[in-house]
Amino acid sequence: MGRSVLVTGGNRGIGLAIARGLADAGHAVAVTHRGSGAPDGLFGVQADVTDTEQIDAAFKQVEEHQGPVEVLVSNAGITEDTLLMRMSEDQFTRVIDANLTGAYRVAKRASRGMLRAKWGRFVFISSVVALSGSAGQVNYAASKAGMIGMARSLARELGSRNITANVISPGFVVTDMTDALTEDQRAATLAQIPAGRFAEPSEIAGAVRFLASDDAAYINGAVLPVDGGLGMGH
Numbered sequence: 001m002g003r004s005v006l007v008t009g010g011n012r013g014i015g016l017a018i019a020r021g022l023a024d025a026g027h028a029v030a031v032t033h034r035g036s037g038a039p040d041g042l043f044g045v046q047a048d049v050t051d052t053e054q055i056d057a058a059f060k061q062v063e064e065h066q067g068p069v070e071v072l073v074s075n076a077g078i079t080e081d082t083l084l085m086r087m088s089e090d091q092f093t094r095v096i097d098a099n100l101t102g103a104y105r106v107a108k109r110a111s112r113g114m115l116r117a118k119w120g121r122f123v124f125i126s127s128v129v130a131l132s133g134s135a136g137q138v139n140y141a142a143s144k145a146g147m148i149g150m151a152r153s154l155a156r157e158l159g160s161r162n163i164t165a166n167v168i169s170p171g172f173v174v175t176d177m178t179d180a181l182t183e184d185q186r187a188a189t190l191a192q193i194p195a196g197r198f199a200e201p202s203e204i205a206g207a208v209r210f211l212a213s214d215d216a217a218y219i220n221g222a223v224l225p226v227d228g229g230l231g232m233g234h
């Protein structure tokens, strides 16, 4: 059955692959962008996830276009990597605001419609570093670990209404985000990945498609690693 889906940051990278994967599965898919416009064939709404009013306006457009959001994929995210000694409080709070508070903002807005419908799926795109930690990513790893606590709390609050909240923790995926890695960082990382390669964005999309499907109705509060074995299940 086709659902009304919203993917934040679905204009490029992993989010775009997720949006395309869900559209291919027969869902009505909207994506947020911050001015780049909608990718071909997808419904686009402009919203920065750090801005509650923009989020509300975007949800209203989605509701008019395809009905209340039934599947929310919280994917928008940023990095501002540097060692703790050099990390300013602004660098810390900017990443938390976009990655974690942004996920809270869209989840809260989406929960209204899901509660009314007594059906919903939250999928949060976290990261393998949420559980392993990562030097130079105190802000990012904290934001991604926070998503897990948030999803599990949502699972407890809303699980009795046919609403699930799950987390996907990708390892390294070929996108603009990982293009920023130096050759040394890339080689050191690859040596740790049993698969011996980075993921393609479509491999994250496959996991989201599953969690959004009826087959995943009894999976709640789970963290699903899609990392080629990097985190060995964590």
Ligand code: NDP
Residues within 6 Å of the ligand: 008, 009, 010, 011, 012, 013, 014, 015, 032, 033, 034, 035, 036, 047, 048, 049, 050, 075, 076, 077, 078, 098, 102, 125, 126, 127, 128, 169, 170, 171, 172, 173, 174, 175, 176, 177, 178
């Ligand atoms: P990209 O940098 O390629 O894309 C990031 C996306 O997030 C863009 O669509 C961007 O929009 C959007 N975005 C960023 N900040 C905001 C904001 N404040 N409001 C709205 N949208 C925003 O990243 P990836 O595709 O690689 O990453 C997607 C998600 O997957 C992120 O949450 C990331 O942390 C996570 N992840 C990525 C991994 C990787 O190896 N690439 C590994 C593990 C997790 P815009 O185009 O406007 O900038």
